[in-house]
Amino acid sequence: xxxxxxxxxxxxxxxxxxxxxxxxxxxxxxxxxxxxxxxxxxxxxxxxxxxxxxxxxxxxxxxxxxxxxxxxxxxxxxxxxxxxxxxxxxxxxxxxxxxxxxxxxxxxxxxxxxxxxxxxxxxxxxxxxxxxxxxxxxxxxxxxxxxxxxxxxxxxxxxxxxxxxxxxxxxxxxxxxxxxxxxxxxxxxxxxxxxxxxxxxxxxxxxxxxxxxxxxxxxxxxxxxxxxxxxxxxxxxxxxxxxxxxxxxxxxxxxxxxxxxxxxxxxxxxxxxxxxxxxxxxxxxxxxxxxxxxxxxxxxxxxxxxxxxxxxxxxxxxxxxxxxxxxxxxxxxxxxxxxxxxxxxxxxxxxxxxxxxxxxxxxxxxxxxxxxxxxxxxxxxxxxxxxxxxxxxxxxxxxxxxxxxxxxxxxxxxxxxxxxxxxxxxxxxxxxxxxxxxxxxxxxxxxxxxxxxxxxxxxxxxxxxxxxxxxxxxxxxxxxxxxxxxxxxxxxxxxxxxxxxxxxxxxxxxxxxxxxxxxxxxxxxxxxxxxxxxxxxxxxxxxxxxxxxxxxxxxxxxxxxxxxxxxxxxxxxxxxxxxxxxxxxxxxxxxxxxxxxxxxxxxxxxxxxxxxxxxxxxxxxxxxxxxxxxxxxxxxxxxxxxxxxxxxxxxxxxxxxxxxxxxxxxxxxxxxxxxxxxxxxxxxxxxxxxxxxxxxxxxxxxxxxxxxxxxxxxxxxxxxxxxxxxxxxxxxxxxxxxxxxxxxxxxxxxxxxxxxxxxxxxxxxxxxxxxxxxxxxxxxxxxxxxxxxxxxxxxxxxxxxxxxxxxxxxxxxxxxxxxxxxxxxxxxxxxxxxxxxxxxxxxxxxxxxxxxxxxxxxxxxxxxxxxxxxxxxxxxxxxxxxxxxxxxxxxxxxxxxxxxxxxxxxxxxxxxxxxxxxxxxxxxxxxxxxxxxxxxxxxxxxxxxxxxxxxxxxxxxxx
Numbered sequence: 001x002x003x004x005x006x007x008x009x010x011x012x013x014x015x016x017x018x019x020x021x022x023x024x025x026x027x028x029x030x031x032x033x034x035x036x037x038x039x040x041x042x043x044x045x046x047x048x049x050x051x052x053x054x055x056x057x058x059x060x061x062x063x064x065x066x067x068x069x070x071x072x073x074x075x076x077x078x079x080x081x082x083x084x085x086x087x088x089x090x091x092x093x094x095x096x097x098x099x100x101x102x103x104x105x106x107x108x109x110x111x112x113x114x115x116x117x118x119x120x121x122x123x124x125x126x127x128x129x130x131x132x133x134x135x136x137x138x139x140x141x142x143x144x145x146x147x148x149x150x151x152x153x154x155x156x157x158x159x160x161x162x163x164x165x166x167x168x169x170x171x172x173x174x175x176x177x178x179x180x181x182x183x184x185x186x187x188x189x190x191x192x193x194x195x196x197x198x199x200x201x202x203x204x205x206x207x208x209x210x211x212x213x214x215x216x217x218x219x220x221x222x223x224x225x226x227x228x229x230x231x232x233x234x235x236x237x238x239x240x241x242x243x244x245x246x247x248x249x250x251x252x253x254x255x256x257x258x259x260x261x262x263x264x265x266x267x268x269x270x271x272x273x274x275x276x277x278x279x280x281x282x283x284x285x286x287x288x289x290x291x292x293x294x295x296x297x298x299x300x301x302x303x304x305x306x307x308x309x310x311x312x313x314x315x316x317x318x319x320x321x322x323x324x325x326x327x328x329x330x331x332x333x334x335x336x337x338x339x340x341x342x343x344x345x346x347x348x349x350x351x352x353x354x355x356x357x358x359x360x361x362x363x364x365x366x367x368x369x370x371x372x373x374x375x376x377x378x379x380x381x382x383x384x385x386x387x388x389x390x391x392x393x394x395x396x397x398x399x400x401x402x403x404x405x406x407x408x409x410x411x412x413x414x415x416x417x418x419x420x421x422x423x424x425x426x427x428x429x430x431x432x433x434x435x436x437x438x439x440x441x442x443x444x445x446x447x448x449x450x451x452x453x454x455x456x457x458x459x460x461x462x463x464x465x466x467x468x469x470x471x472x473x474x475x476x477x478x479x480x481x482x483x484x485x486x487x488x489x490x491x492x493x494x495x496x497x498x499x500x501x502x503x504x505x506x507x508x509x510x511x512x513x514x515x516x517x518x519x520x521x522x523x524x525x526x527x528x529x530x531x532x533x534x535x536x537x538x539x540x541x542x543x544x545x546x547x548x549x550x551x552x553x554x555x556x557x558x559x560x561x562x563x564x565x566x567x568x569x570x571x572x573x574x575x576x577x578x579x580x581x582x583x584x585x586x587x588x589x590x591x592x593x594x595x596x597x598x599x600x601x602x603x604x605x606x607x608x609x610x611x612x613x614x615x616x617x618x619x620x621x622x623x624x625x626x627x628x629x630x631x632x633x634x635x636x637x638x639x640x641x642x643x644x645x646x647x648x649x650x651x652x653x654x655x656x657x658x659x660x661x662x663x664x665x666x667x668x669x670x671x672x673x674x675x676x677x678x679x680x681x682x683x684x685x686x687x688x689x690x691x692x693x694x695x696x697x698x699x700x701x702x703x704x705x706x707x708x709x710x711x712x713x714x715x716x717x718x719x720x721x722x723x724x725x726x727x728x729x730x731x732x733x734x735x736x737x738x739x740x741x742x743x744x745x746x747x748x749x750x751x752x753x754x755x756x757x758x759x760x761x762x763x764x765x766x767x768x769x770x771x772x773x774x775x776x777x778x779x780x781x782x783x784x785x786x787x788x789x790x791x792x793x794x795x796x797x798x799x800x801x802x803x804x805x806x807x808x809x810x811x812x813x814x815x816x817x818x819x820x821x822x823x824x825x826x827x828x829x830x831x832x833x834x835x836x837x838x839x840x841x842x843x844x845x846x847x848x849x850x851x852x853x854x855x856x857x858x859x860x861x862x863x864x865x866x867x868x869x870x871x872x873x874x875x876x877x878x879x880x881x882x883x884x885x886x887x888x889x890x891x892x893x894x895x896x897x898x899x900x901x902x903x904x905x906x907x908x909x910x911x912x913x914x915x916x917x918x919x920x921x922x923x924x925x926x927x928x929x930x931x932x933x934x935x936x937x938x939x940x941x942x943x944x945x946x947x948x949x950x951x952x953x954x955x956x957x958x959x
Contacts (some may be wrong), residue, residue, distance in 0.1 A: 016327035023319020030315055038299070042280045045247055049240050052283060056239040057288050060098060060201065060228060061178050063089060067101050067226040068203040075209070077103075079122055080144060086145035097235035099188060100151055102144035103158055103205070105224040112138055119156075127156050135161065139169070139224070153228070154187035165200060171290055172202040173222050174215055178287035182253050183263060186229050197232040197263050201289050233420045236264040245654025250296040255285060257294055267298070353445040359438065361385035373447055375418035386443075390415040415445070424448050475571040477508075478557075481564050483528055492571070513539035513547050520552070531556045531564050540571065549575045585734040601681075601702040604688070605633045607653040607695055608647065612636070633700075640667045651697045652687050659685040663709055680709045684935050758783050811850050816842045816858075816881055816890070819851075823859050827866070834866050836875040844881040844888050848957050853931045857890075861951050865894035872947070887937065887954040895948035899941070907941060 070085050071077050086101050108117055110475040112129050119127035119142060129140045139160035144151045159165040167395050178408045178624035178824065179202050186198035206212060206221040250265040252258065282297040353370030355363050363381035371377065378387060390413075410428045417423060428444045470490040478487040481858035496503065496511055503511075512520055516538035527534035533555050539547040554569030601622060604614035610632050619627050633649075634642040648659050661683040668677040681702045688697040820840060824831060831838070847854070862877060869875040876891040899907060908929040932939050936956030 007871075012330035015330050016323050018439050020319065020323040023316060023323060026319065027313075027316040030532055039280060042247070042282070042297070042299055046282050046284070046295075049247065049249060049297070050286060050295065052240050053236075054286065054288075056097075060095065061289060063091075063095065064101065064178060064201055064203050064226060064228050064606065067103075068205060071103070071205045071223075071226065072209045077143075082143040083145050083147075092146070096231055096238035099186070100145050101226065101228050102141050102151075102154075103224060103226050104139045106140045106160070106222055107138040107140060109134065109136070109138065112140070114143065115140060116156075124155065129156050129158055131158065131161060133161075150188040153190065157187045159200070159225075159227075168200065168291075169202050169225055172225065173204045173218055175290070176204055176206075176211070176218055176846075178289040180291045182291070183232075183261065186231065188229065189231070199230045199232055199235070199263070200227055201230075203225045232264045236266075241266075246300050248298040248300050250294070251292040253291070255292050255294060257296055263293070265501065286416055351446075355381075355386065355443040355445065356432070356440060357386055357443055358440040364440070370445065373417075373423075373445060374415060386488070392416050401648075412448070424452055426451075472570070476568070477571065478566065478568045480566040483524070486566070495542060495573075496540070511541045511542070515539075515695075524554070527554065527556075528567070537574070548573050548579045570933050601700065601704075603627065603700045604632065605649060605698045605700060607649060607697060610634060610649060613697065620831055638666075638668050648685060649698055650696050652685055656687055656693070656695055658687060659683070663705055679704060679706045681705065682722065708947045810850050813846055813848050814851055814854055815846050816840075816879075817845065819855055819858055820862070820879060823855065823862060826859070827863055830863070830866050834869055834875055836866055836869070838862070839876065839878045841878070841880045844883050846920050847881075847888050847955055849935070849955065853935065857928050857931060857953060858892075861892040861953075864924065865892060865896060865949075869894070870948075886956070888957060890953040890955065891950060892953075893948065893950040898945040898947055898949055899943040900945055908939070 044768070066089075067085070070082070074081070082103060089095070091098055091100065105115065105416050107129070116127055116129060129138055136695055137160060139158050141154055141159065144155060147155070160169055162184070164184050168179040168181040171177075181200045181202075183197045185195060185202065186200075189195035189198060190923050201226045204218070204225055205223045206218070207223045210217075212221050214216045232251075238247070248265075248267040250257065250267055251263045253261040253263055280299045284297070286293050286295065325589050343921075350367065351369055353373040354365075354367045355370055356365035358364055362384075363378075366376075366378065366381060374390065382390065409430065410426070412424065412426050414422050415425050424447075426446045426448045429441050431441045432439050436925070466489070472489065472491065475492040475495055476487075476489040477485060477492065479485050484506065485504050485508055488500065488508070492503060493500065496556045498511070501507075509517060520536050520538040523534055523536040533549065533553070535553045537549060537551055540550045542548050550571045551574045552569060552571045554567040557565040557568055599618055601619045602614070602616040603612055603619050605611070606613050612627060612629050612631055612633050615627050615629055622857065623636050627633070634646050637645055661681070663680045664683055665678050665680055668679060682705050683700070683702045686699045687695040688699055690696050704802045742883050817840060820838075824838065858879075862879070865877045866875065873895065876895050878891070880893075882889050882891075908925045929939055932953055932955070937954045939954070940952045941949060942952070
């Protein structure tokens, strides 16, 4: 795009580039000449600096050799001799930078006290060799001049003790030549807050004024050292300071420049190089007293100091200005020519319709978009005022010229197109002035039909959203990008009991529980910073004042351009879920307590390593404490169980199926008697799976059932014995039943003969006159009575046998009322004689039962109530039915004689009678009880003497 714009200004750019190219060439030639000249001058100056430094250091070495000559010329040099010699040199004036000249004697440990005494004797009362730590060799500064306050700090100091000084001293000794140290802190500088790097030069002094050649001789004959200490900055400033006004120099100890090895520098500013010497930089290496120094040279701003601007810079500045002037002149001409083209291009390609109206309201110009919008040609627009075309009326409305000014006048209107179609438009008009006079105004027209539709769709969408939100079963909320709540739905307002204004902004926070407010706000702010979804739980006050747990979820909203608009979310009451979770947690804790305390073997085994992760107390005690959390489960078991247990767990891990074992025999170690001990268990090994369905653990649950197994075995033996006895009793009962039946059958025929004979004899006796054979007649009547009783007894025995044999009588649906009516007809005479009233109330009208059995039960109970009536009061018998659970209950109640409590237990015994004034055999109630119990029911009696009795029968209905 940039290149497409530049092509319109090729002429201006070409002129600019041509003149600027000539300027740059002239600048380059001038600057190259200046740089060559600066390089030559810079090289000359650095050589001068180096020569000055070498010359000055050479002078110091010569002086030091002179001091060394003093000790060579005389075997004994006193302090006064040394002082006079150094004073004659006038080093403060002649050789600034050196701190003085001195002599350090080499001493053995035995010579140290002698030296200290000697120096103290000549006036140095505080002289001590320092430091005082024991060592094999000592050196001590005994002479140092001038002896000012600074140099007194070094008097007595053992320089041979310091590694850096010792290196130079040993070099001077071994090579019999001057040797300079690396950077040190001079003894004179140690108490100064701001010191300078220090240097020392040593010359060896040998005994007997010798000049030893061999290394061993030099070391053996060493007497001491003459030396000179220097403060590096003072030394260099006095030596080369005058030479370095326009050159920056840095001197380093060693062959490579390192910050820690910097001896001296005069480079104190960031502006080091001037415009003509940016690339000038020189590094040289020199040897001083056996040590290598590295010198870095850089030009300073004053190196090529010239007043005003450099010639080449002046050429560049002047040429640049001329190039720009030429460019702007040509560019302005081209821009003026292209301005009209650009205006026409914009006008013709804009999407809005542009109309130029004169003062009378006639359109003098329209762009293509305007013609396409309304459909009017330029000829149409010139014939009538614009407002008459688009309004089809005389009123100008918003198109009146007086409504326009220099500022834009915006309005909306309805325009009529050439084809008669009306369209909504958005207009903007502005006056056009020339020479201060209004020439007309420009009208911009846009078709807003689609915008109106979009606005309507937006309104409808918002209405649908609010309707959906108000109908949602959750509380819906919305915030803006400033975390301010802008909307809540109807459910929120109804749930909280607040108004819309009370919930917008940050007022909703007042509804949050104080203990949860900080955490909820923290989660919301963190999500807002990352513009991600979030979920939080907090308590919210309901309309009744109760705080309820809420699950609040939110999702970020983004605009069409991806800009963050805020959050939309929902809140759901999860109080019941929280309560359920708490109950589940409580149940889980209770379940764990149950597992830990249940009298059964409970353990949790991890499948990957077979280690226990849960062991209850019973399991731990069962295996004598060997089963513990973290222990391999097989290792805690008896040896005979380990392989089988491992195999079962591995099979469960592979198949995912539980293992269930009933009464599994487990063999333990042998007892003290040498017998194998077997115990029985019911086992359930249940797999515990993760979300992927993989078995991670196995829950082992086992209950010992040894006693049950042994009891069942014993019970089996007892049952076999009982079965045998039962079969024997059954056989005996069958024999007795057969005997009774046979006996009653066989006795009936002779008994019938006896009854017939007795009846014949009684008839003959009745024919005889009264008083004759009265005794025989009475005996015959007694025999007849006994035969009748025997016949009744045989009949009752037969009935008992039938009851025993008729257990599977056919059941049918019977009505209590029908059976009772039949019985009343059979004993009608007895009822009439007793004057009894029988009341019936059948809540359960029918029952499925054997007809003969139900009739026998009702007959015996009703007839007994009539037989054993109280003669002094009218007899009432009540017969009722009702339902109790699975039973149909029949009650027969009377107000007769009653039965004592001690007799009630024997009431249903065979041949048992308690009233002798009424004839009977005593087996009726026995038969009733047998019938009821044989059919799954039972009978009860409640009675009180003198008040009556109530018999209650519980029928188990037959299928």
